[in-house]
Amino acid sequence: MQRRDFFKFMGASGALLSGASVLGAEHQSKIDPDNVVGVLTDFTECIGCRECEWACKNAHEMATPPLESYKDKSVFANYRRPDETGFTVVNRFHEKGCTQTDLDVKVQCMHCNDPACVSACIVAALEKQDFGPVTYDAWKCIGCRYCMVACPFEIPAYEYNNALTPIVQKCDMCISRLDVGKIPACVEICPRNALTFGKRSDLIKVAREKIADNPGKYVNHIYGETELGGTSWLFISCEPFDTLNFPKLEQASVVTLPESIQHGIFKYFIPPAMFYGLLGMIMKLTKPDSETADNTNSSSEVHHD
Amino acid sequence: MIDHAMAAPLKHKYFTPGVWFLTALFGSALLIALVRFIFGLGLVTNLNNGYPWGIWIAIDVASGVALAAGGFTSAFLIHIIHKEKFEALSRPALLTAMLGYTFVVIGLLVDLGRYYNVWHPLLPVMWQGNSALFEVGMCVMTYITVLYIEFIPIVAEEYRNRVNLPILKFLNRPMGRLLAFLDSKMGKFMFIFVILGVVLSFMHQSSLGALMVLVKTKMHPLWWSPVLALEFLLSAIAVGFPMIIVESLAASRSFKMKPEMSILTPFARYVPILLGLYLATRFADLTIREVWHYVDGSLESRFFVAEIFFGGLLPFFMLLSEKIRRSPKWLFIAALLVVLGVVFNRINVYLVAFKPLYVSARYFPTIWEILVTLGFVAGLILVYRFIVIHLPVIHARRDAS
Numbered sequence: 156m157q158r159r160d161f162f163k164f165m166g167a168s169g170a171l172l173s174g175a176s177v178l179g180a181e182h183q184s185k186i187d188p189d190n191v192v193g194v195l196t197d198f199t200e201c202i203g204c205r206e207c208e209w210a211c212k213n214a215h216e217m218a219t220p221p222l223e224s225y226k227d228k229s230v231f232a233n234y235r236r237p238d239e240t241g242f243t244v245v246n247r248f249h250e251k252g253c254t255q256t257d258l259d260v261k262v263q264c265m266h267c268n269d270p271a272c273v274s275a276c277i278v279a280a281l282e283k284q285d286f287g288p289v290t291y292d293a294w295k296c297i298g299c300r301y302c303m304v305a306c307p308f309e310i311p312a313y314e315y316n317n318a319l320t321p322i323v324q325k326c327d328m329c330i331s332r333l334d335v336g337k338i339p340a341c342v343e344i345c346p347r348n349a350l351t352f353g354k355r356s357d358l359i360k361v362a363r364e365k366i367a368d369n370p371g372k373y374v375n376h377i378y379g380e381t382e383l384g385g386t387s388w389l390f391i392s393c394e395p396f397d398t399l400n401f402p403k404l405e406q407a408s409v410v411t412l413p414e415s416i417q418h419g420i421f422k423y424f425i426p427p428a429m430f431y432g433l434l435g436m437i438m439k440l441t442k443p444d445s446e447t448a449d450n451t452n453s454s455s456e457v458h459h460d
Numbered sequence: 461m462i463d464h465a466m467a468a469p470l471k472h473k474y475f476t477p478g479v480w481f482l483t484a485l486f487g488s489a490l491l492i493a494l495v496r497f498i499f500g501l502g503l504v505t506n507l508n509n510g511y512p513w514g515i516w517i518a519i520d521v522a523s524g525v526a527l528a529a530g531g532f533t534s535a536f537l538i539h540i541i542h543k544e545k546f547e548a549l550s551r552p553a554l555l556t557a558m559l560g561y562t563f564v565v566i567g568l569l570v571d572l573g574r575y576y577n578v579w580h581p582l583l584p585v586m587w588q589g590n591s592a593l594f595e596v597g598m599c600v601m602t603y604i605t606v607l608y609i610e611f612i613p614i615v616a617e618e619y620r621n622r623v624n625l626p627i628l629k630f631l632n633r634p635m636g637r638l639l640a641f642l643d644s645k646m647g648k649f650m651f652i653f654v655i656l657g658v659v660l661s662f663m664h665q666s667s668l669g670a671l672m673v674l675v676k677t678k679m680h681p682l683w684w685s686p687v688l689a690l691e692f693l694l695s696a697i698a699v700g701f702p703m704i705i706v707e708s709l710a711a712s713r714s715f716k717m718k719p720e721m722s723i724l725t726p727f728a729r730y731v732p733i734l735l736g737l738y739l740a741t742r743f744a745d746l747t748i749r750e751v752w753h754y755v756d757g758s759l760e761s762r763f764f765v766a767e768i769f770f771g772g773l774l775p776f777f778m779l780l781s782e783k784i785r786r787s788p789k790w791l792f793i794a795a796l797l798v799v800l801g802v803v804f805n806r807i808n809v810y811l812v813a814f815k816p817l818y819v820s821a822r823y824f825p826t827i828w829e830i831l832v833t834l835g836f837v838a839g840l841i842l843v844y845r846f847i848v849i850h851l852p853v854i855h856a857r858r859d860a861s
């Protein structure tokens with residue numbers, strides 16, 4: 156008896172899952188990675204002036220201290236991260252032998268080709284635009300913060316102290332500037348050649364050339380070219396990236412597997428509907444005979460005396 | 461056959477010292493929630509950009525949903541494969557599921573930054589079929605409705621002939637008629653909702669695991685797995701019956717009734733099978749992924765061993781013994797271990813296994829977060845007690861003594 160019930164139980168649960176794997180849908184990138192824009196960051200060119208930090212805040216109409224104050228180098232004492240008050244920061248890594256001096260490292264949202272944050276968002280408040288930027292629509296957001304849990308670069312920041320209208324904050328590649336034909340504010344202000352805006356596929360070529368033309372200057376790694384399916388923001392450096400607090404990541408996109416599972420279960424609602432039918436059948440077949448014969452309101456939840 | 465006609469309101473005194481204590485706890489949770497709504501999450505929680513989720517998600521939401529699994533597992537056993545001898549357990553399980561999900565939603569609202577947008581997933585323009593959280597949201601919203609519908613006959617049975625509204629007296633008769641109508645007719649189509657409830661549960665219980673599959677790069681390999689969805693589903697199925705057992709024994713004690721051992725003992729026989737299946741899946745997964753070497757004495761690995769041993773293997777072997785299944789005390793302990801084991805698993809998956817990249821200080825909840833979590837559990841018990849005193853949920857077999 157017990158064994159029979161158990162197999163019924165498991166058979167039923169298996170149906171949903173096998174249904175899921177049969178339909179196991181393909182995951183496709185929503186964008187064509189050759190047709191997106193991006194920015195190439197060359198750490199060896201960066202002088203740590205932090206004017207990009209200023210320009211970013213300014214462009215996003217955030218509280219912006221005067222440009223003068225950015226000359227203060229004491230902020231380099233601590234490792235900083237982009238947060239709700241600033242979408243990009245430059246950190247200084249001391250005693251990195253490759254530049255003889257210090258190595259300055261700018262970070263911001265990577266604008267992934269296959270963004271985990273977009274895949275996570277429950278209401279499509281985060282969106283990957285066809286031409287590259289990953290944007291956020293506060294009006295849709297429910298504030299669940301799953302995007303933050305999901306981001307493999309730990310980029311989105313939250314206004315925890317805003318009680319009523321908290322916003323998920325991160326770099327949007329200056330999409331409102333891009334829309335009117337300008338380039339991102341940080342790229343525009345950079346006094347050196349540290350930041351180059353352009354088509355991602357072109358930037359990869361530029362980066363390859365730089366590495367090839369300057370033997371020994373760069374490590375042979377374009378960070379963002381393949382990481383988790385590639386990112387719009389690319390980096391070249393004279394030091395290995397894991398020593399600069401960049402996560403070591405595999406090439407496979409993190410969204411492929413969960414999205415396939417999700418599509419398998421959800422696709423056209425077929426597996427749930429099949430499961431529903433199966434349970435209905437089990438319910439009929441296992442109904443004790445005595446009961447079927449015995450009275451009219453047999454299957455009812457409510458019995459009267 | 462045994463049927464619901466035996467379930468009756470317990471007509472017990474509501475307040476006892478213990479109940480006062482729970483009331484105080486629930487009250488303080490509401491107060492803290494109020495502070496959160498006025499000043500924001502930052503003031504009362506230890507959340508930060510590295511740890512966007514804390515115990516309100518890991519315990520109130522993720523564990524809450526798992527522990528409400530008694531609803532669909534018992535519905536399957538009693539109504540779908542017709543094990544009617546367990547009928548007495550059906551209504552308490554339904555009530556727990558209904559209240560469990562209600563408090564899951566309340567807990568979630570406290571945690572959501574823009575709680576007033578919680579209904580957004582219903583709008584087709586915002587549908588996001590790639591998101592496991594979207595599926596959880598949709599299923600939970602539907603399932604909670606199903607649970608309330610399934611509960612209507614219980615209300616109808618009690619009040620169909622004696623609706624007595626305080627002011628709106630003229631409504632008494634139509635209300636009475638409506639309840640009598642529902643009472644007589646709902647049974648006919650209730651099976652639709654019973655099956656729907658099981659399907660929805662399978663979907664969102666597993667999706668709560670699928671949710672973390674996306675977080676691969678930030679999770680400890682002892683918990684991250686491509687089959688997290690299956691593991692969450694199996695552990696929810698495994699914890700459903702133990703939860704019903706814990707609750708039934710606790711209620712018997714609280715209301716001074718004889719423990720229903722004649723039902724609970726045979727009922728408990730299912731537990732080692734379901735729990736065994738879950739554990740076997742976990743072990744197979746860990747072996748196939750070749751991650752056992754991560755059991756290396758680190759903090760995470762100690763949590764892992766504790767979870768698997770105290771919340772899995774120990775109750776599994778305990779419940780294999782007929783003697784333990786017959787003893788109210790030991791059955792309670794074993795079932796409670798399963799329950800705590802699953803809660804521990806959810807905390808591990810959502811918090812312990814989660815490694816932020818740049819925040820070095822481990823998240824630990826504030827006293828306020830803990831109070832809210834405990835307070836909502838207290839609130840659930842208070843409402844449960846109120847309902848079983850006034851509505852026919854529990855099969856009252858008062859102890860002679």
Ligand code: SF4
Pocket residue numbers: 264265266267270271272273289305306307308309310311325
């Ligand atoms: S870096 Fe993070 S926030 Fe930026 S697009 Fe990628 S997943 Fe989204």
Ligand code: SF4
Pocket residue numbers: 275276277278279280281291295296297298299300301302303323
């Ligand atoms: S916090 Fe907002 S943007 Fe992030 S996943 Fe939730 S709804 Fe989407």
